[in-house]
Amino acid sequence: KAGVTQTPRYLIKTRGQQVTLSCSPISGHRSVSWYQQTPGQGLQFLFEYFSETQRNKGNFPGRFSGRQFSNSRSEMNVSTLELGDSALYLCASSARGVNTEAFFGQGTRLTVV
Amino acid sequence: AQSVTQLDSQVPVFEEAPVELRCNYSSSVSVYLFWYVQYPNQGLQLLLKYLSGSTLVKGINGFEAEFNKSQTSFHLRKPSVHISDTAEYFCAVTSYNNNDMRFGAGTRLTVKP
Numbered sequence: 001k002a003g004v005t006q007t008p009r010y011l012i013k014t015r016g017q018q019v020t021l022s023c024s025p026i027s028g029h030r031s032v033s034w035y036q037q038t039p040g041q042g043l044q045f046l047f048e049y050f051s052e053t054q055r056n057k058g059n060f061p062g063r064f065s066g067r068q069f070s071n072s073r074s075e076m077n078v079s080t081l082e083l084g085d086s087a088l089y090l091c092a093s094s095a096r097g098v099n100t101e102a103f104f105g106q107g108t109r110l111t112v113v
Numbered sequence: 114a115q116s117v118t119q120l121d122s123q124v125p126v127f128e129e130a131p132v133e134l135r136c137n138y139s140s141s142v143s144v145y146l147f148w149y150v151q152y153p154n155q156g157l158q159l160l161l162k163y164l165s166g167s168t169l170v171k172g173i174n175g176f177e178a179e180f181n182k183s184q185t186s187f188h189l190r191k192p193s194v195h196i197s198d199t200a201e202y203f204c205a206v207t208s209y210n211n212n213d214m215r216f217g218a219g220t221r222l223t224v225k226p
Contacts, residue, residue: 045215056211101159102214107155
């Protein structure tokens with residue numbers, strides 16, 4: 001069974017640009033959650049999608065958005081990038097929700113210059 | 114809302130010695146608890162989880178943890194560590210009706226020869 005796939009693995013963007021990250025969950029999983037990991041703030045929850053609907057949202061500005069497609073693949077978008085958005089973005093896949101078990105992708109390392 | 118405190122940011126230990134990584138949680142409802150490991154430039158891998166039942170939970174790679182409700186703790190233990198156990202370890206909490214998984218700040222385990 002294939003694991004969680006995040007693309008791209010590495011990304012360099014300029015301040016003010018926007019970026020789209022992709023996550024393909026494990027086959028059959030309907031829940032996809034996104035996390036931001038930085039040295040200063042640690043792992044912070046961004047949002048969770050289940051069956052194409054946003055079910056939970058963390059405390060991030062509206063520049064961070066996401067969506068989920070009918071095949072459960074998910075994308076997150078960050079607009080008007082700031083230097084502080086530089087982070088490892090992790091996607092977690094689960095059958096019903098991360099409160100039972102979550103499988104993480106390798107992450108996308110975003111650097112904003 | 115739940116929260117997690119990992120009491121040690123760094124734990125150095127010699128190979129074949131026992132280790133304990135400490136985790137305390139705060140919650141007003143029944144919790145689910147997890148330990149994840151992260152190797153450099155990788156995502157998170159689930160070591161073990163407590164959902165219900167026996168308070169002693171065994172995981173992969175010889176790790177185990179004990180859920181202590183009265184002390185609100187979920188400490189991770191291994192009787193004999195290997196060099197390959199060097200990594201960052203994260204304790205996480207959620208609950209049956211909450212898919213917002215909260216992580217601790219992490220404990221950096223360094224195993225020395």
